[in-house]
Amino acid sequence: MAVKGLGQLDREYNGAHLRVGIVHARWNAVVIEALVNGAIKKLRSMGVEEKNIILESVPGSYELPWGSKRLIDRQKKQGEPLDVIISIGTLIKGSTMHFEYIADAVTKALMGLQDKVEIPVIFGLLTCMTEEQAFARAGIDEGHTMHNHGEDWGAAAVEMASKFGPKAF
Numbered sequence: 001m002a003v004k005g006l007g008q009l010d011r012e013y014n015g016a017h018l019r020v021g022i023v024h025a026r027w028n029a030v031v032i033e034a035l036v037n038g039a040i041k042k043l044r045s046m047g048v049e050e051k052n053i054i055l056e057s058v059p060g061s062y063e064l065p066w067g068s069k070r071l072i073d074r075q076k077k078q079g080e081p082l083d084v085i086i087s088i089g090t091l092i093k094g095s096t097m098h099f100e101y102i103a104d105a106v107t108k109a110l111m112g113l114q115d116k117v118e119i120p121v122i123f124g125l126l127t128c129m130t131e132e133q134a135f136a137r138a139g140i141d142e143g144h145t146m147h148n149h150g151e152d153w154g155a156a157a158v159e160m161a162s163k164f165g166p167k168a169f
């Protein structure tokens, strides 16, 4: 049995009343598509309605913090505010320091975003040293050595919105 991963949740959740935003980068599209689909599949299995999953994309992971903030702003302005947002990207180490700077900046910005927007931000950023690591974590490597991390992010979104989101208390 695999040790790593979110595993069983602490209780059952019903996401039927939740509105969930997903902002994803388009870099490393094959991996991103699998992660986004995994997150949506889990959200749907936990009762989130399709019409309440709001999907938007940004070019690369560096754009995730701003794209996430503005999607939250937009939904609020439209009178359809989000309860939680999942920010999804995949950084793969190249030959310069590009990866390290973006990984660090985006991680800190997404963490800090929560205080500004007052909804939970789910950290869906893979920071991989190789393409193989990224494929495995999206559940699409040949040997299926790991689970699709997008599913964990979907589950984390419903749990966090239910316990600590704007409608929680």
Ligand SMILES: Nc1c(NC[C@H](O)[C@H](O)[C@H](O)CO)[nH]c(=O)[nH]c1=O
Residues within 6 Å of the ligand: 025, 026, 027, 028, 059, 060, 061, 062, 063, 089, 090, 091, 092, 093, 098, 102
């Ligand atoms: N190298 C990766 C990037 N780089 C692009 C940046 O995120 C950004 O879009 C650009 O610098 C314009 O501001 N993005 C990823 O998501 N993944 C990478 O591996």
Ligand SMILES: CC(=O)[C@@H](O)COP(=O)(O)O
Residues within 6 Å of the ligand: 093, 094, 095, 096, 097, 098, 099
């Ligand atoms: C700035 C870039 O997108 C690029 O030159 C970074 O290169 P690498 O991914 O090999 O570090």
